[in-house]
Amino acid sequence: MTPTRRASLADLPLSGGGKKWTITSARQVLTETLRQAGIDSPEADARLLIAHALSLDRAALTTNSERLLRAEEIAAIDALAARRRKREPVSRILGQREFWSLPLRVSKDVLVPRPDTETLVEAALDFIGVARDRPLRILDIGTGSGALMLALLSELKNATGVATDISAAAIEVARGNAKHLGLSARCGFVVCDIAAGVSGPFDLIVSNPPYIEHGAIAALDPEVRDYDPALALDGGPDGLDAYRAIADEAPRLLAPGGRLIVELGAGQEPAVRALFTKAGMTVADARPDLAGIPRALSASLAPQLRHDQDAMRPA
Numbered sequence: 001m002t003p004t005r006r007a008s009l010a011d012l013p014l015s016g017g018g019k020k021w022t023i024t025s026a027r028q029v030l031t032e033t034l035r036q037a038g039i040d041s042p043e044a045d046a047r048l049l050i051a052h053a054l055s056l057d058r059a060a061l062t063t064n065s066e067r068l069l070r071a072e073e074i075a076a077i078d079a080l081a082a083r084r085r086k087r088e089p090v091s092r093i094l095g096q097r098e099f100w101s102l103p104l105r106v107s108k109d110v111l112v113p114r115p116d117t118e119t120l121v122e123a124a125l126d127f128i129g130v131a132r133d134r135p136l137r138i139l140d141i142g143t144g145s146g147a148l149m150l151a152l153l154s155e156l157k158n159a160t161g162v163a164t165d166i167s168a169a170a171i172e173v174a175r176g177n178a179k180h181l182g183l184s185a186r187c188g189f190v191v192c193d194i195a196a197g198v199s200g201p202f203d204l205i206v207s208n209p210p211y212i213e214h215g216a217i218a219a220l221d222p223e224v225r226d227y228d229p230a231l232a233l234d235g236g237p238d239g240l241d242a243y244r245a246i247a248d249e250a251p252r253l254l255a256p257g258g259r260l261i262v263e264l265g266a267g268q269e270p271a272v273r274a275l276f277t278k279a280g281m282t283v284a285d286a287r288p289d290l291a292g293i294p295r296a297l298s299a300s301l302a303p304q305l306r307h308d309q310d311a312m313r314p315a
């Protein structure tokens, strides 16, 4: 018998009470309980969690909608629902997130890559233009899951890269993703502070550094505050610590004619522009994300600085 009364929080867990559940009725109740728990996308989350618990894709979930669930399937749904009600993001529960159409594994040690970060990939590909077949050298500072580096390598078939992270556990996740996507042969991984010990020159340097002001972290959504690693969020007292370190390192690492592209937090463009300009770089307008927020800031070596760098390079 499927439940007919209005769903409420009391309907979870689904197990116990001896009720029979179909996929549809479980979806309805889970959607409603997630909504009541204040979750923004309850319908999509319920669908994804149930599909994951049952190992079914979206189409199979629909075609099997009236199938009765077995006790162990109900228990599996309950376990996932309990995690989501504690505000654990769905991608963390599933252990996977798509970025630039690439399936990436995510663990507790890496930021779940965000759609806004795809703005950096777009900016990088615009900069490269028609020269996509060149053997470009790319550096990704603070690679996390490897999202930026792997998206770029998937587009630029002759490029090679170095990806850094201060977290050894994050580097292991990025390395695993590179292997899974068949991109390992073109990417090295280094555990280090920013780019210490890495030598250039690089045609392209990308970074989505930690940029949240330390004091603002407590007010973030629980999905972010409680589940993204602190190392991936905390940009120091004013949110700009990592940009300062990148500004110090980029002139040493950029090839003449190369480009540095960093992700910005909302409202950070003027401060980061000033830091990069002070470091001797020429800064372009930031590329906005889909919400119109300046998101990807590009900089290159100013001509005089480029001249000095060339003079320092062995003949």
Ligand SMILES: C[S@@+](CC[C@H](N)C(=O)[O-])C[C@H]1O[C@@H](n2cnc3c(N)ncnc32)[C@H](O)[C@@H]1O
Binding pocket: 110, 111, 112, 113, 114, 117, 141, 142, 143, 144, 145, 146, 147, 148, 164, 165, 166, 167, 170, 192, 193, 194, 195, 207, 208, 209, 210, 211, 231, 232, 233, 242
């Ligand atoms: C905002 S996350 C970005 C992850 C990934 N690039 C993405 O866009 O999804 C920032 C990453 O920088 C790393 N990180 C923080 N401080 C660092 C430092 N001083 N040097 C290198 N990596 C650092 C964190 O461990 C984290 O993986």
